[in-house]
Amino acid sequence: MRRDVRGDIMDAAERVFADLGFDGATTRAIAVEAGVNLGLIHYHFQSKEALFEQVVARHASQVNDRRRGLLHAVLGSGTVTLEAILDALMRPTIELSAGDGQHYSRIIVQIASGTDERSVDLTSRNFDAIAQEFIAALQEHVEGLDRENAVWAYMNAISVGMLMIARTGRVGVLSDGLCDEESTEASIQRVVRYLAAGTRALAGVD
Amino acid sequence: MRRDVRGDIMDAAERVFADLGFDGATTRAIAVEAGVNLGLIHYHFQSKEALFEQVVARHASQVNDRRRGLLHAVLGSGTVTLEAILDALMRPTIELSAGDGQHYSRIIVQIASGTDERSVDLTSRNFDAIAQEFIAALQEHVEGLDRENAVWAYMNAISVGMLMIARTGRVGVLSDGLCDEESTEASIQRVVRYLAAGTRALAGVD
DNA sequence: GTCTATAGTTCGATAGAC
DNA sequence: GTCTATCGAACTATAGAC
Structure with missing residues (x-):
């Protein structure tokens, strides 16, 4: 070899x-x-810039394929729950960040939170399409959720996910280590529960 | 002058x-x-580093004073609602980011999401104390919310707040501008509603 | 494809005149 | 306090030998 x-x-x-x-x-x-x-x-x-872009794209398409696969499986099933949609959105990134994708994850956090042209551009190129699929699914399957609130529900979920996968160690600091002894599966279930409740609270407002 | x-x-x-x-x-x-x-x-x-630290500290103490003032007003009132606590946490940063604090806000996002030593250190120095006050308030006034979930509720709120005040323009892109025509007050009320529902969902789990 | 060597900038920081 | 001038180091990128 x-x-x-x-x-x-x-x-x-x-x-x-x-x-x-x-x-x-x-x-x-x-x-x-x-x-x-x-x-x-x-x-x-x-160039350094081209290397950076290829490093980002390498795993982004893989994560998005996994998200899309899970989402389509959910949408093709008999009963589509909000929790299942959010699980399809969050699970691939969270699991990746807990494994060998920890470095990729921290790079994604950088470009997702950046306002410079490179960050905004890379985020759009890699995540606009998948974002629209999830926003449409949210709007379709959550009673009373209009497009505007579906976008906010998506963004809030991504926001929570970004600081989770950043693994800044902040939850550990603030909880004296209490929040560090948790399985990936438990993390996903807790965050999905949180995001689902928040999303439902956005639906049906006047 | x-x-x-x-x-x-x-x-x-x-x-x-x-x-x-x-x-x-x-x-x-x-x-x-x-x-x-x-x-x-x-x-x-x-040095460049010392300049950076002073730029961060200048407004951080001011924001935290405002948060603390609002929180104590809430805690001193007859009925303490979760919504009021979250409003006290989110309002100062969101209002600042909508005004002349837009640049400071984007710097805070950088250090809050960064894993390098400078970011982690600056975040701890400027926000550990206020974080513990809000975590304690959440645990105290949300029935069934233990310390671990109170920390997660705080972190999730901060996460959503960070990408809001980053103003990456992403909600505008994903909604074709639909989400850009909103008042600061409406933004605060929507996010507080979202976070309150999510936080309650974390309480009383088994 | 892989190496050495270096061009050409730009950086943070400082010395010293005023 | 404010300026000019510059040091020494680091950077991205490339040219050319192998």
Whole structure:
């Protein structure tokens, strides 16, 4: 098995970008982390910006495919519950962030919360389509939820998800470690319960 | 009225840090934005890092004082509702982000979602105390809400608040502008309704 | 494809004149 | 306090040998 330099660079870039952000990261640090020569990064990816975009896109499509698959399974079933829709939205990202996708997750948080052109653009390119599918599903299956509130319900769910997968350690600090001993499954169930109740509260308002 | 160079630098730094992040911002760009000489930044603030910390601290204490004042007013009243507690938590930041605090707000989002040492440290220094006050209030006044779920209720509220005050324009994109024509008061009432329902859903679980 | 070497900028910070 | 000038280090990116 020969070495996959391109893949090694992307793996290393994922870790370094996650830790230091786009501006804080340097191609040199990525080269060291990957154990490759600096010149190879620019040979394989042309620019730091292009490398960043490919690191984001690599897992985003995979997460969205998983979300879409779960959503369609839910919509194709007999009884469509709000909880099942929200589970399909949240589960793939949360599970990924608990496994080997921790670095990718922290990068997504950066671009989802950023207002610079690169962040806004990357978020749109990678998540607009899937967002519209979930917004439509929410509006369709929650009685009294109009399009405006469906968008807010989606955004609120994403917001809660972003700080969950960021894993800043803040819940641990504020709870003296109490909130750190929880299984991924329990986390998903708790957040889905929370988001479902909030979403229903947005429906049927006057 | 003589010129307040120190204040001008902080105002400019607030705008530049908000737009470009700590690493993306440069002391030179801040100097140009402030209309002052580059050397003055290091004379008045010693380092870029110290300038950043002072920019954050300047408004954080003010926001937290406002939150604390509202919270104590609520707790001192006859009937303490969950909605009133959440209003006290969310209102100061949302109102500030809608006014002249838009740049400060985007900086707070950066440090609240960051996992680097500077972000985690600044978040703790500026928000641990007020967080514990609200967590205690939630636990005290929501029937069946234990400490662990009170921490999650607080974190979820903050998470939703962060992406609201980030003003990434994402709700506008996803709703074709539908969600952009809303008053600050309506925004606060909608989000409080959402968070209150979610928080109650966390209470009394087994 | 992979390496060395370096071009060409730009950065944070400071020294020293005024 | 405010300025000019600059140091020394770090950066992205590329040219050219192998």
